[in-house]
Amino acid sequence: MTYAELHCHSNFTLLEGGSHPEELVERAKELGLSGIAITDRDALYGAVRFSQAGREAGIAALIGAELTLEDDTHLVLLAEARQGYANLARLISRARLDNPRGEPHTTYDALAQHAKGLIALSGCERGAVPRALARGDFRGACEVAGRLRDAFGWGNFWIELQRHLVPEDGPRIRALSAVADALELGLVATGGVHYAVPEHREASDVLSCIRLKSMLDDAGTRLRPNGEFFLRSAHEMAQLFREHPRAVAASASIAERCAFRLGRLENEFPDFPLPPGETHFSYLYARVQEGVRRRYQPVTPEVSAQIAHELAIIEKLDLAGYFLIVWDIVRFANERNILVQGRGSAANSAVCYALGITSVDPVGLKLLFERFLSEERDEPPDIDLDCPSGDQREQIIQYVYERYGRDHAGMVAEVITYRARMAVRDVGKAIGLSLDQVDVLAKALDSSSAGGVEEELAGQTLRADIDGAVASLLPALAVDLTGDTARRLYELCARIDGFPRHLGQHSGGMVVTRSPLIEVAPLEPAAMENRTILGWDKDDCASLGLIKIDILGLGMLDCIERSFAEIERVRGVKIDVTDLRACDDPRIYDLLCAADTVGLFQVESRAQMASLPRLRPRRFYDIVVQVAIIRPGPIQGDMVHPYIRRRNGLEPVTYPHLKLVGALERTLGVPLFQEQGMRMAIEAAGFTPGQADELRRAMGHKRSRDKMARLHGRLMDGMEQNGIERSIAQRLFGMLSAFADYGFPESHAASFALIVYVSAFLKVHHAPEFYASLLNAQPMGFYSPATLIGDARRHGVTVLPPDVNASRYECTAEPVGEPPQAVPGTVSAGPATGDIALRIGLNQVRGIGEKHKTLFDAQKERGPYADIRDFVLRTALSKDILESLAAVGAFECFGLSRRQAVWDVQRLAPLPRAGALERAMAVHEPQVRLPAMEPIEEAAADYWGLGLSTRYQAVQFCRERLDKLRVYRAVDLPRLPNRLVLKVAGVVTTRQRPGTAKGFVFTTMEDETGIINVIIRPDVYRRYRHTARDVPAVIVEGLLQKEAGTLNVLARRFWKLEVADLAENLSSRNFH
C-alpha cells in the first residue's frame, strides 16, 4: 500500500510545529511515502525550503496550507495546479490583509470564489465538519460539508480521518464516515502531523507554551494529549485505519493529482513604463549615453568599450527593464535631494555608474564587471541601494509602491529564528523559571547558537579553573546550572536552535513582479503603516528567481545629509559630494593614519583602529583596502599581516605565479578581493569571466560539493595548460578557496570607502555639525552618545548642555562668541573648530521622542519661553519629562538651579490640566532651600536624564582614589615605556568578541582624558568573566603594548571600579 501525508505542519506553523520542513521531507523519504504536503496554518512561509528539500530528496513535495475560516474552524487546502497555487496565495493574503494582524481568517465566500485548482480536506478535529459532529449536530455537519463540496466541486473535497489514539477518535471517525456516505464524498486518512518523529514532541509542546504565554505546568489540556502526532509509514497508517483501507490509499492518489511544484517562477519581470516608440533597451541605451557624457569627461576608448560590453550582456539577458527600474528609483531620490548610492557588486558596472546608481568609477578602478553580471549566471543581478535611514528611505519605498502598485510590489520578510538568548528566555519561561532568572541566564551568554547554551553555561569553559569567578557568578545567576531544570533547558534550547519564531520585515528588500504579487506569494500587513510584506525571506525570493531591490537605510548617509544641511544653515556653505570625489585632502589621511576615527564610517572599530597606523592610508585606494582587509575572510586567510608587512617594506612583494601579477599587483601580491579571485582564475586557468564568477559562487557561502569538484578539475586543467606546475596549481586552488568564502567585493569596498572619506572630511572640517548629526542619527555605529561627546570635547568642540530656550528638538551647531578650548590633558586635543559649538538637543533628554518634535518646533516658532511656568503651560509635557529637563539643567536659562527647577516642576506640572482660574492665580509661598547638587550628583543627573554628560566624566570622581592605587590615565600611556605592567581604569564603552579572534575580547574604556584599548586573552576572560563582561567601570592591570603607533593594554587582572550612583546609567555597546 502507498501512502502520502497530506496534512503536515512544519515549524513554520509558528510556535507549534516541532520539525523543520527538511526534517519532515527526510523522514517521509525514510518511510517510503509517495509524497508529503506542507500545510502550515494560514501561511506558506516554509514552502520554498520544503520544495527545495523535496526536489533534492526526489519526493513529491505538495504545497498546501491549513486555513482558519471565519467560524474559527480549520480547512486544509492543497494546490493541484498553478492556478490553485495562485488561488491559495490569494486566499492567504486576503485572510491576512483584510483582518487584524495576527488574526487571519478566510470567509466561505472567498473560498467559493478562489477554489479552482485546489483540493480541500475537511481538517483536524477543529475542522467545521468534525466540530459540528462533536456538538452532536449531524445535520449541521452535512450542511457545511455540502457547502464545501459545492465550493470546490465533487472530487475536490474530501472527508479527512485522523487517529491519534484519543477516546474521541472512534466516535468522530464513525460520524465522519456517515457524513461521507450521506454526501457521497471520499474519505482520506491523514496524520495531522506536527513533528517528524516522536522525539520532537517536547519541542512542539514548549513552543505551544511560548505561543500561549503559559508555563508547561499551567498549559494543561491546551497541549496535545500525547506524542502521536508524528509522521507514519504506509504500513502504520494501514494498521491505524484498518477499517478504512481506501482512505489510506486515497492519500496517494490525491498526491498524484497535485502536480504543482514550487520551483522557479518564470516571466515575473515587471514592466517599466516607457514613452511611446521606445523599447526597454533603447530607452536604457539613451539614459546610459547621457550618463556617460556627464560622468566621463573625456570618454576614453576604454570606457566606450566597457559600456558596449555591458550593454550587450544586458540586452542579451533581457535585463534592460530591471536597470531602468533601479535608475528610476535613483532619479526619484536625486529629485528629492536624497543621498542614494548603490553598494555591493553593482559598483563593478560602468552602466550603473553612468546611470548614477553607483558613485565610484569601475573603469578607473579596474573593477570586474562579471562579478556583477555574466551570461553564465542563472540568477538575476542584485542591486542594493544605500540611502539615509528614516523618513527619506520611507519616501523611496513608498515611491516604489506607487510606481508599480501595491499589487506588484512588497517588502521581503525576514524570518526571525531562535538563537541562544531568545531561546533561553522563551524556553526558560515555559519551563517555569522566573523572568529574573532567564534574564540573568540570557545575559550571561556570549554565543549566538542555542545549541551552545549548555556548553557555555554548564560546560568546562565556565566551570573549570575559575574558582573565584564561579563563586561570584552562581549566586548572581541563582540557578543550579547542572540541575535537572537547567539540563532540560539546554536540551530544548538546542532543539529549537534555528526554529522560526516570528516574521519581521527585512531591512530594505523589495520585490517587484509582473503578475499580481498576491498570486505569487502570500502577503501580509507589516507592523508599520502602509507596508505589506511578502511571507518569504530574501533567500527564498532569490531561489524562486524573483527580482529584488534592496533599499537599505544607512545611518552614516543620514548623518552626512544632516551634516550638509546643518553646515548650510549655520555657515551658509553648501557642500556637494561630487566636489569631494578627488579624495585628496592630506588632513583627512592624517586623521586616518592617527586612527582618530571615532564616529567615522566603517573604520571606527577596534580592529580598524589598530590597523590604521600600520597601513597608513595616503590615497583613496588605500581606504578601499582598509575597508576590506579587516574582515573575517582576509583575517582567517592570514592575508592581513603579509599585506601590512609588504606595505611597510618589511617583506618583498612576490606573486604565486607570474601570470597573476596583473591581478594581484595593486594589493602587493596578496589576494584581498573577490574580483581578484576571479581574475586569478581568468589569468591562470583561462576561465571566462562568467566561469570565474561561477567558481566564486561555488566556493562561496553556500558551497556545492559537486560544483566544486567539477570546477576544481577544470581549474587544474586550465592552469596546467597555461604551464603552471601541478603543485603550484594546487596551492593556488587552496588560496582561492580559503578566502572565497568571506572575501570582500572590491566594488563594495570602493563604495564604502567614499563614504569613509566624506565622513572623515566632515570630522576634520566641520566637527560640531558632524557630531551633532551623529547624535541625531543614533542609533548607529560603534559608540554611544556619551563616547561621541567625549571625543568631541577632546577635539576642541564646545559642547553646550540642553537648554529649553537655546536648544532645538535635535542637536545643532550653534555660533558662540568665545573660541573653544580643548579639554586640558586630553589625548588628542584636535584643531579648534572656530566659533561654532555643539548644542545638545532636547531629543537627547530622557522621555522626549519623535512625537514631541512637532511640539518643540511649533513653540520655537512662537519665540522664547518667559519662565518655567510659561514653558510648562505652553508644552503641557508630562511630569516625568519636566523632571528630566529640570534634572539635566535645561531650565538654568531662567536662573533656576537644577533642584530648584525640579521643586518647581512638582507644583507646576498639573497646571496645564487645571482650570483657567487656577492657571491665572499667582502663588506666593515661602522660599525653600534645597541642598545644592554636588558635581557628582550633577554628573549622575546628566547620565540619568541624558545618557551622557557635557561637563563630567564618571572616572574623574574616582581619580583621587585611583591616584593612590597608582592607576594611570589614558593621557599618560604614550609616554610610558613599552611592556610596562600598569593599572588603568575607565568606563567600558565597547566590548567586542569577534568570532575570528579565537576567544580574545577587545574592550574600549574611557577615562576623563581619553580612550584606552584593552585586549583580554581567553584564559583571563574566563577567570574574570563577570567583571570583564558585565561591570560598567573597571580597573585593569595589564601589560602596555606599543606597536606601530598603536597602544593596547594586555589585561591580566580586573577589579570593579565603584563609581557611586553613576554606575546604573553607564552602558557599553557590546558586539559578541
Place this chain on the structure above:
Amino acid sequence: MRVACLVIPQFIVDVCLRAKPSLRGRPTAVAEGASRRTIACASAAALGVSAGMTPKQARAACPGLTIVARNELAEREATSELLDALEACSPIVTGAAPGSCHFDAAHLPAGENAALGSALAIAGALGFSEAAAAIADDKFTARCAAVTAKSGASVVPSGASAAFLSGLPAALLPLAPGDLERFDLLGLRTLGHIAALPAGPLAARFGERARAYARLARGEDDEPLLPRHAQAIHESRFAFDGSIDRLEALLFALRGCVGTVANRLAGCAQACDRVEIALERSQPPADGCLSIPVGFTEPTASAETIFQLCRIALESREALGSVDAIAVRAVPCSQPLPQLALFDGSRASRRAALAATLARLKTALQRERIVTIQSTPSRSRLPERMQRSIPIESPRDVDDCAHEPTCGQPVIDLRSNHCTGRRVELPTTPTVKPRQAWAPALRLVDPPSRIDPPAARAACAGPFRLSESWWERPVERDYYQLVDAAGAVLLVYQDKRDDCWYVQGVFD
C-alpha cells in the same frame, strides 16, 4: 509618652521553624497563596531565594530548599503569644504588622533598658532569634530605632526624636510609590531634610500625605497606643449532687453552662472559636478531669450553635464514665464578632448553619476528608487530575468556590470514610463539561488499583494513549474501556513506565 517597639525581621519563617525545629539551619522558604505558588519569605540559609518567586523558581535557585506553607493561623497565634508575653513588660501592648509590636514604655518600674532586655529575652525564648527593640517618644521613632538597630536594644532619649531621626534615610517613611525617587532627585535623602521643609509647599507638591511625612520626620507621630483587647476566659460550671453516668443529664447541665457562657460573650460583644468542656470525675477507673476541646470553623456567640457542637463532641465519645461536675470554658477570639443576624434566613444565618454543619462533620469524621471537589477539566486529561479537592476550613471557602466562574456549582464530597466505609455525597451537578467523553459517568477508584493484565480476548475498546508531564512527573498510559466478567465497564490502563495494569474507575 514613651513607646517601645519590638521588630522580628524573619517572623514568618521563624513561625514555621517553631513548628518544625528540624528545619533550623537548613535553607527554608515559606510559600503563600491559594495554591502556595508564591514565596513569601526565606531563611538566611536560602541563598538566591527572594519573595515573589514560585517554588519551582526558588528550587532552581537553591537546590536543597525546603518549602513550607505559610501558616497564618500559627502566625496569629504566635503574635498573640508574643503579645501575651510582652504584657509582662507593659500593660499596654499592641501588634502592628506581623513581627512588629509596640508597648507602652512610660513609667516602667525597672527602667527602659531593663524593659527592652526583657522584651528581647521574651522574643528569644519564643524562638525568634534575630529581634531588635527600641524605645522612643513615639511609635514611628521607636520603630525606626529598632529597624536601624537591626538587633539588640536602643533607647532614644526623651525629646531627642527629631535629632535622632534627622540623619536617618527618608526611605523609612511609609512613602507612596514614586515619592522616594522624587525626594532623591531633590536631594531630600534624610528625614532631617524632609522635616526642615515647610509643610504647605510640601503638601502642594506631594499631596496631603506629605504633611504626615513631615510630622513623622520631626518625631511627632501622634498615633496613640491602643490597648490590646482584654481577653477573659468565660467559664460556667455545674456540679451534680452525685456522680452521674447518663448522657441526657450531662447534656441538660451542658445546655445551662453553654447558655451562661454565650450570654457573657454576647454581653462583652465577643465571640469564641473554641470552647473546652471539662468533665470532673472522682471515681475510678477514670478519675481526674477529662478535657474535651471543641473547635469551631467560625467565631460565634450563639448558644445554640455552641451547644449543638458540644453535644456532638460528647456523643462521639464512647465512654465518659461517672461525672461529678461539668464546666464549659470559652476563650474569646481576637477576631471581632460579625454583626449578628437579626432574622432567620439571612445569608449570615445560612452561613452560620453551614458552619455548624461543617463543624459537626469535622467532629464526626476526619477533618482532612472534608473537601470541596473542584472540577478542572482544562488542567489535565488524566482522570485523577481532572478534579481537585480543596479542604474546607471555613464556610467562606464554600462561598468563594461558588463564586469562581471555572468552578461551577461546588461539589461537596466526603471521600470514602475509612471508619464506616460510607461514601456521602451532596448531590450537585458540575456545570463545566469535562473534556473527555468518559469523564461524566466515571466513578474513580482512588488510588488506582493494580490488576492482572486482562486476557487477550477480553472485550475492550482502546488503546487511548495519554502522555503528560514529560517535563516533571512523566505519565504514559494506554487506557482501555474493559468489560469485566460481571458485565461492568471498567476504565483500566497499562502504565507504560512500569508495564503494570491498573483499574482507575468504573462507569456507572
